[in-house]
Amino acid sequence: MLNFDYQNPTRILFGQGQIAALAPLVPQGARVLMLYGGGSIRANGVYGEVMASLQGHAVLEFGGIEPNPTYETLCKAIELVRSERIDYLLAVGGGSVIDGTKFIAAAALLDEDPWSIFEKRAANVTAALPFGVVLTLPATGSEMNSGAVVTRRATQEKRAFASRHVFPQFAVLDPTTTYSLPARQVGNGVVDAFAHVMEQYLTYPVNAKVQDRFAEGLLLTLVEEGPRALSEPDNYEVRANLMWTATLALNGLIGAGVPQDWATHMIGHELTALHNLDHAQTLAVVLPAMLRVRREAKRAKLLQYAARVWNLVEGDEEVRIDDAIARTEAFFRAMGLATRLSGYGLGREHIEPVLHALEAHRMTKLGEDRLVTLDVSRKVLELAL
Amino acid sequence: MLNFDYQNPTRILFGQGQIAALAPLVPQGARVLMLYGGGSIRANGVYGEVMASLQGHAVLEFGGIEPNPTYETLCKAIELVRSERIDYLLAVGGGSVIDGTKFIAAAALLDEDPWSIFEKRAANVTAALPFGVVLTLPATGSEMNSGAVVTRRATQEKRAFASRHVFPQFAVLDPTTTYSLPARQVGNGVVDAFAHVMEQYLTYPVNAKVQDRFAEGLLLTLVEEGPRALSEPDNYEVRANLMWTATLALNGLIGAGVPQDWATHMIGHELTALHNLDHAQTLAVVLPAMLRVRREAKRAKLLQYAARVWNLVEGDEEVRIDDAIARTEAFFRAMGLATRLSGYGLGREHIEPVLHALEAHRMTKLGEDRLVTLDVSRKVLELAL
Known part of the structure; x- marks a missing residue:
């Protein structure tokens, strides 16, 4: 066995009905941005479940994060986070939404060009906005790790970064959300x-x-x-x-x-x-x-x-x-x-x-x-x- | 599968030589109490390795924690923690030393009789001193969980408690420390x-x-x-x-x-x-x-x-x-x-x-x-x- 350094602080709430248990995990008084993809969460009811659970929190939303989330789209979310003084993110979707949220969480606190995260192999990521996840697509594992992949459409580049600052605080895994995939x-x-x-x-x-x-x-x-x-x-x-x-x-x-x-x-x-x-x-x-x-x-x-x-x-x-x-x-x-x-x-x-x-x-x-x-x-x- | 709520924040440093990597994990300026058992760590060199790694930290020590750690012994450690204003614990040993350290960590911040932790099923444990572990005996798993068992000699009782506040912050697992068991x-x-x-x-x-x-x-x-x-x-x-x-x-x-x-x-x-x-x-x-x-x-x-x-x-x-x-x-x-x-x-x-x-x-x-x-x-x- 090789030597290793392992830590994974993400809390997992697993099972049917667990979306309803989400509210106490989001800090009271937080300004929350809920991030999602193409809108399938509206069709399958997850959007409504999450919003019901978050009643009493100030929640803005940012939809339209693509499969293979693009730098171009994520930069718009970063602007929104800054202009609206968002201090908690909630990714609702699959690996693309979660990866995108990790990038937003790290880039929003950065004083330089967000793309530098990839150029510097995340050495410049020293903090990130806290965030949670509601997973709707089992695939990438992003809901319980510290890595993310982002695609820059302009240059046809797909790049990865990892940082211990972008572990989700929690991830809700309700298998019933995947029935309609x-x-x-x-x-x-x-x-x-x-x-x-x-x-x-x-x-x-x-x-x-x-x-x-x-x-x-x-x-x-x-x-x-x-x-x-x-x-x-x-x-x-x-x-x-x-x-x-x-x-x-x-x-x-x-x-x-x-x-x-x-x-x-x-x-x-x-x-x-x-x-x-x-x-x-x-x-x-x-x-x-x-x-x-x-x-x-x-x-x-x-x-x-x-x-x-x-x-x-x-x-x-x-x-x-x-x-x-x-x-x-x-x-x-x-x-x-x-x-x-x-x-x-x-x-x-x-x-x-x-x-x-x-x-x-x-x-x-x-x-x-x-x-x-x-x-x-x-x-x-x-x-x- | 049943629904579940899982989180385990303990960081694991695994492998030969990892005791030397311990120092940065203990906060600068902390007043550290190193806890251990019957003294086998002196014979096998672990004591020296840990002390060398902690150079520059203020370190007191408390030895003599028994197999099936006793309430009577642990209460003495709690007194020492309070009188010496200890703010970080380091358990060096097996499950008994680690379990004992968890009890000390929780009880030291408690305003009531320490035994109440068992009577109240740890409902009164709302905080604990932070602590790390250097494991020398693979057995109980205490190095990466939030449970502990303590024996009260006076009444011949062996009781358990668990609290999310007593996860070790880190655990060093060096297999060579177990050669001499x-x-x-x-x-x-x-x-x-x-x-x-x-x-x-x-x-x-x-x-x-x-x-x-x-x-x-x-x-x-x-x-x-x-x-x-x-x-x-x-x-x-x-x-x-x-x-x-x-x-x-x-x-x-x-x-x-x-x-x-x-x-x-x-x-x-x-x-x-x-x-x-x-x-x-x-x-x-x-x-x-x-x-x-x-x-x-x-x-x-x-x-x-x-x-x-x-x-x-x-x-x-x-x-x-x-x-x-x-x-x-x-x-x-x-x-x-x-x-x-x-x-x-x-x-x-x-x-x-x-x-x-x-x-x-x-x-x-x-x-x-x-x-x-x-x-x-x-x-x-x-x-x-």
């Missing part, structure tokens, strides 16, 4: 959570037994419950298991004390920035190809993954690895995602621009061993055609 | 952690898949690594896995959203209070008997436990359950603990006093279903003879 978002969420676990698990062994067992437990649950969320959208237990799994997939716990990869995510971010693919779609494309190209570096963990997640324990090792990767890809397809670039209308001519973007963002030594050079990334993308 | 403490620690998981896992199913997979992962790790800690005491990886497992066994995570039992612990506390058995010894005695007596209420989970922890998946269900419980008991014995009352010199005549104590402490409806009455507890103790 479109199948595409359900599938995306499951694949996103699956990839998060894989980035922290499928590297090389350091004999971290608990982290491995926890990661495998999350993967097994996604494999069991993911397809059921598509076929039984109103099954509370399925939704509950998926929601808690997605949160734990990226709250720091399973990644503490183990090597981490994240090459798939970095390449995926460029595909989203350049071609507007859904985040999970990029992962479904890149991850299987990454596992195939990096087969030797990841051999021991691939065999462990084959055995403990897919029950492939007999026969030739090469066949077991092939099967495990093929099943991973089949699982992503079963969740409704295409797993090749061609499935999203992208071809060989789209590879070089991705590599240029990686180079521009200094993403030339990726992976748990820093050996995913631009050449390796090229091979991955070629295999994903 | 006596075999008895290693065995006790592994059995204690195992019982903690079982109290949260071996109840009845609520389809909480992640909690179940995590619990099974902790149990599997204890079964694999526990005996190795006895045979290879200087194996860092073994010690690291055990240390992190014991912490996660009782930090609230695997118990969130599932029924919890704790009947074994409550009966065990009375055995310790009356006969001074080690805490883990009482668990090794009571747990196997509890599983046998409560076989029908726990049937579904016993079969799951048999399959996923002991790989007992074929043949008659009754035999599988018998085998799983027998293997549990054999595992405790392999860790060096007797699993019957007779192994500690106790006989049938010692049962009634335990039942009287349970009644006096209102422990007459224990277990995940409140069906462990005094009659059931009697059966458990008789079966444990």
